[in-house]
Amino acid sequence: MHVGKRGAFIVFEGCDRSGKTTQSRHLSSVLTSKGVDIKQINFPDRTTTIGGMINAYLTNTQDLKDEVIHLLFSANRWECVDSIKKDLLAGTTVICDRYSYSGAAYSAAKGVDFDWCCAPDRGLLEPDAVFYLKANLDELTSRGSYGEERYEKLDFQRKVGEQFDRLYAQRSSYWHLLDASKSLQELQDQIAAVADGVLQQAAEQPLSTIK
Ligand code: Z5A
Numbered sequence: 001m002h003v004g005k006r007g008a009f010i011v012f013e014g015c016d017r018s019g020k021t022t023q024s025r026h027l028s029s030v031l032t033s034k035g036v037d038i039k040q041i042n043f044p045d046r047t048t049t050i051g052g053m054i055n056a057y058l059t060n061t062q063d064l065k066d067e068v069i070h071l072l073f074s075a076n077r078w079e080c081v082d083s084i085k086k087d088l089l090a091g092t093t094v095i096c097d098r099y100s101y102s103g104a105a106y107s108a109a110k111g112v113d114f115d116w117c118c119a120p121d122r123g124l125l126e127p128d129a130v131f132y133l134k135a136n137l138d139e140l141t142s143r144g145s146y147g148e149e150r151y152e153k154l155d156f157q158r159k160v161g162e163q164f165d166r167l168y169a170q171r172s173s174y175w176h177l178l179d180a181s182k183s184l185q186e187l188q189d190q191i192a193a194v195a196d197g198v199l200q201q202a203a204e205q206p207l208s209t210i211k
């Protein structure tokens with residue numbers, strides 16, 4: 001990448017098992033093989049102290065009020081904001097597996113007020129592109145039964161999907177809706193085709209923050 005041009009901030013979002021981890025890793029390796037400087041990250045980042053508290057909650061070893069865990073998820077993003085910014089400004093493209101929108105979708109699905117859920121993430125970096133992997137839930141459960149973590153229940157995932165749709169409707173200019181039931185190869189091709197344009201556009205634009 002040309003010196004002085006910033007990297008792109010690319011996020012993958014969607015319900016459980018929609019293929020975020022698979023596709024974000026694949027895009028990272030495709031772009032790396034093209035010579036793009038890439039950093040792959042994911043949220044929650046369970047390696048920090050706050051991430052440890054989140055992990056205890058998700059694995060059902062600790063109960064927390066809905067508002068408390070929501071703020072911890074947001075704090076877990078805030079503790080990474082400086083390092084993401086530094087990488088982007090140094091020309092590294094950051095590919096992120098779940099971000100702010102998972103925060104709003106999962107908490108609002110529990111009945112926490114949607115605007116309240118969005119508020120703590122205002123001021124975080126806004127992605128240049130979000131790949132939203134959406135499929136009907138029967139399709140996703142056929143990829144193996146949900147595991148033991150707190151949110152891995154069908155009814156709850158349905159509500160999460162509705163909240164992701166709501167977020168997408170408000171942000172369709174930079175969200176790319178993908179049919180997660182397509183084959184790995186079809187999705188990889190579709191994502192790679194969009195990503196090239198995202199990298200070029202981001203290089204010409206200043207970073208922006210979530211309003
Ligand atoms: N959470 C929250 O509440 N608030 C927040 O702010 C944040 C998160 C950031 C942990 O997340 C939980 O935290 C999560 C949301 C909540 N809730 N739950 N449960 P996580 O990211 O650690 O969850 P995960 O278990 O790593 O990822 P995932 O969402 O369950 O799956 P995925 O990454 O979307 O899917 P995958 O691992 O890529 O693929 C799943 C399987 O399907 C795998 O066997 C693949 O080989 C297969 N697959 C993938 N794509 C395809 C296609 N196209 N065809 C066929 N098979 C496929």
Ligand code: MG
Nearest residue numbers: 020021022097
């Ligand atoms: Mg994953």
